[in-house]
Amino acid sequence: MSTPATRPPDATPHPAAAAPGDDIKFTLPPPEPTGVSSLVVHPLARAARQFVKSLWRPSTIVYPYKTPFGKTTERLESPAFRKEVGIRSGAPLGVGEIWDNYRGVHALNVRTCISCNLCMFSCPDTCIEMVTTEGPDGKAKKCPEIDYGKCSFCGFCSDACPEGCLSMTARYTLTTNDRHHMVYSPEMLYTVYKTKLPMNPVRLARPENEDNILLDQDLCIGCNACARDCPTKCITMIEIPKPGAAKPGEKLPKRIWKEPSVNDEDCVRCGTCISVCPKDCLYWGSHG
Amino acid sequence: MSEMWINMGPQHPMTHGLWNLRVKVDGELVIDAVPEMGYLHRGIEKICEYRQYNEVVTLMDRCCYVAGLAWEQLYLMASEQALGVEVPERAEYIRVTCQELQRLASHLMWFAAFVMDIGLMAPFGYGMRDRDVILDLFQSFTGARMTYEYMRVGGVRNDFPVGFTDRARGVMDWLEHRVDDYEDLCDRSDIFLKRCVDVGVLKAKDCIRTGITGPMLRAAGVPRDLRRDRPYSVYPELDFQVAVHDAADVYGRYRVRMEEMRQSIRIVRQCLDHLDKRPGRVMAEKVPRFVGTPSPPPGSESYIVRRGYPKGVGLSAMEEPHGEAMAYVVNEGGEQPYRVKFRSPVMVNISAAREYLVGYRVSDIPAIMGSVDICVGESDR
Numbered sequence: 001m002s003t004p005a006t007r008p009p010d011a012t013p014h015p016a017a018a019a020p021g022d023d024i025k026f027t028l029p030p031p032e033p034t035g036v037s038s039l040v041v042h043p044l045a046r047a048a049r050q051f052v053k054s055l056w057r058p059s060t061i062v063y064p065y066k067t068p069f070g071k072t073t074e075r076l077e078s079p080a081f082r083k084e085v086g087i088r089s090g091a092p093l094g095v096g097e098i099w100d101n102y103r104g105v106h107a108l109n110v111r112t113c114i115s116c117n118l119c120m121f122s123c124p125d126t127c128i129e130m131v132t133t134e135g136p137d138g139k140a141k142k143c144p145e146i147d148y149g150k151c152s153f154c155g156f157c158s159d160a161c162p163e164g165c166l167s168m169t170a171r172y173t174l175t176t177n178d179r180h181h182m183v184y185s186p187e188m189l190y191t192v193y194k195t196k197l198p199m200n201p202v203r204l205a206r207p208e209n210e211d212n213i214l215l216d217q218d219l220c221i222g223c224n225a226c227a228r229d230c231p232t233k234c235i236t237m238i239e240i241p242k243p244g245a246a247k248p249g250e251k252l253p254k255r256i257w258k259e260p261s262v263n264d265e266d267c268v269r270c271g272t273c274i275s276v277c278p279k280d281c282l283y284w285g286s287h288g
Numbered sequence: 289m290s291e292m293w294i295n296m297g298p299q300h301p302m303t304h305g306l307w308n309l310r311v312k313v314d315g316e317l318v319i320d321a322v323p324e325m326g327y328l329h330r331g332i333e334k335i336c337e338y339r340q341y342n343e344v345v346t347l348m349d350r351c352c353y354v355a356g357l358a359w360e361q362l363y364l365m366a367s368e369q370a371l372g373v374e375v376p377e378r379a380e381y382i383r384v385t386c387q388e389l390q391r392l393a394s395h396l397m398w399f400a401a402f403v404m405d406i407g408l409m410a411p412f413g414y415g416m417r418d419r420d421v422i423l424d425l426f427q428s429f430t431g432a433r434m435t436y437e438y439m440r441v442g443g444v445r446n447d448f449p450v451g452f453t454d455r456a457r458g459v460m461d462w463l464e465h466r467v468d469d470y471e472d473l474c475d476r477s478d479i480f481l482k483r484c485v486d487v488g489v490l491k492a493k494d495c496i497r498t499g500i501t502g503p504m505l506r507a508a509g510v511p512r513d514l515r516r517d518r519p520y521s522v523y524p525e526l527d528f529q530v531a532v533h534d535a536a537d538v539y540g541r542y543r544v545r546m547e548e549m550r551q552s553i554r555i556v557r558q559c560l561d562h563l564d565k566r567p568g569r570v571m572a573e574k575v576p577r578f579v580g581t582p583s584p585p586p587g588s589e590s591y592i593v594r595r596g597y598p599k600g601v602g603l604s605a606m607e608e609p610h611g612e613a614m615a616y617v618v619n620e621g622g623e624q625p626y627r628v629k630f631r632s633p634v635m636v637n638i639s640a641a642r643e644y645l646v647g648y649r650v651s652d653i654p655a656i657m658g659s660v661d662i663c664v665g666e667s668d669r
Binding site for chain 1: 339342343346427428429435445449
């Protein structure tokens with residue numbers, strides 16, 4: 001069986017014959033250069049390429065992204081940045097074939113996923129489910145599992161991902177004999193990530209006037225649930241006197257209460273703290 | 289007594305979709321026609337009420353599969369009016385560029401299907417090939433060929449990639465000559481002319497009475513084009529002409545659409561020139577707070593949000609490739625629209641089938657219905 005030259009590199013010979021997950025392995029990485037010099041040069045070049053990619057990949061969110069030169073507010077919108085980065089959204093992968101910003105199968109970097117649930121929340125088709133998987137350090141971790149039987153490839157999940165770890169690749173071969181094989185576990189998505197297919201580089205810039213997490217101090221019981229479950233650890237419990245406990249003219253009570261304080265710069269607005277709060281004392285709003 | 293009813297559809301090469309045309313014939317003569325719609329009803333308007341404003345955009349591409357970007361903008365113009373969002377100028381120019389490219393793609397698709405209905409097989413390949421070039425353009429900045437999901441409340445998702453304008457200009461230069469070639473190809477064909485001229489005549493008075501819009505109305509000599517008469521977006525700043533033909537028959541509709549393709553090429557070139565000169569934002573600075581925030585799945589009641597919701601009503605009308613489309617969005621305060629209603633031009637144009645089919649032969653029906661430019665996806669929704 002001969003494969004035409006214009007076929008994209010991720011086309012599998014016969015996907016139905018492959019076991020679930022095996023079809024991904026047909027996507028071979030580019031051939032390694034041979035020779036003595038490649039032993040030294042190639043790993044360095046690959047590391048440099050990865051580093052350069054890591055510079056622009058997590059550029060989706062404007063606010064939590066920090067550079068050595070301080071906080072940048074308009075990355076995707078500035079023409080200079082677009083000239084450097086946006087050009088990558090228009091590279092064809094073959095004559096009359098797909099482009100590298102094609103919205104195909106997702107690639108998930110399990111290592112950088114912070115389990116913020118934003119991909120699940122933003123999915124219009126509810127095809128994403130957070131399942132427990134093994135993280136890089138061996139601990140259990142919640143990562144998205146995508147059901148491609150439902151997915152409409154709209155890209156809202158990769159737009160919502162604050163860390164840039166969920167992206168869409170140019171891979172589109174999904175044919176299978178069993179519909180259960182269309183559910184891609186985080187491990188399979190990580191396998192796609194490791195094939196280093198071109199990923200959609202341009203991401204949606206979020207608006208500046210987004211909501212912050214606010215606290216209704218009268219309701220808070222200081223249970224620490226929000227700080228425990230915050231994926232970015234941006235909530236700290238600070239010790240303050242419990243409000244409302246001291247009447248006017250009365251001494252402050254001895255008991256010191258804890259209540260959360262949210263670092264808005266690190267917050268990714270996932271709302272996990274709101275959903276775990278037992279007293280509904282956290283809510284969306286603006287400081288003004 | 290040879291009268292009888294014939295079902296042309298729901299699966300018939302003439303229908304270009306899933307609908308049924310019941311015609312009553314007396315021999316070869318059509319004496320009555322009843323279009324039956326609804327085979328493709330998916331309840332899109334109802335689904336919109338359970339989706340956030342941005343997520344409805346995914347449905348708009350499924351609404352009309354040959355002019356998805358047009359329906360994205362139609363919905364977003366209404367929802368932005370309901371939400372009180374200002375769109376940056378560059379985003380408007382990008383949207384108009386998408387509109388006109390989409391009009392070109394839609395008309396080329398129509399040309400391919402219509403001419404094949406007439407019986408000329410070669411132009412089908414030409415039309416589909418040229419449309420594919422435009423789909424490649426779309427893919428270069430949206431990442432998909434038909435389901436774009438490109439526009440968002442307050443602008444568009446991303447800017448054009450660097451080098452896109454030159455590439456698009458090249459396509460426009462190439463396409464301009466192709467349109468002339470296709471017109472030569474058809475106008476010099478006796479078969480084409482015999483099947484088109486004086487067939488399916490619907491005069492201006494009847495067009496207005498039945499609510500027909502778009503190229504069908506302009507082919508009857510009524511110079512009505514919402515881009516000029518009720519301008520939206522940045523169309524007032526663009527220079528173009530409204531294509532009008534006096535024939536009021538199938539041939540006139542064909543000529544109007546071919547001329548509209550030339551005007552679209554003109555508009556695209558002006559937009560590309562403007563986009564080259566004026567960089568800027570493609571997303572509004574201030575959008576309502578909840579638009580950018582994902583919504584939780586239904587059932588998590590503890591995710592109750594207390595925010596200041598704006599309220600409003602949005603109504604938009606635009607010149608879609610098939611005719612005048614309208615969208616009505618009611619924002620009662622909340623993350624999802626309270627009600628979304630669309631006015632489909634194709635639905636109205638098909639509903640008047642009795643007006644332009646009665647009195648012609650059965651063999652004229654494919655030519656006449658082909659000239660209507662049917663897209664069942666948007667009419668049934």
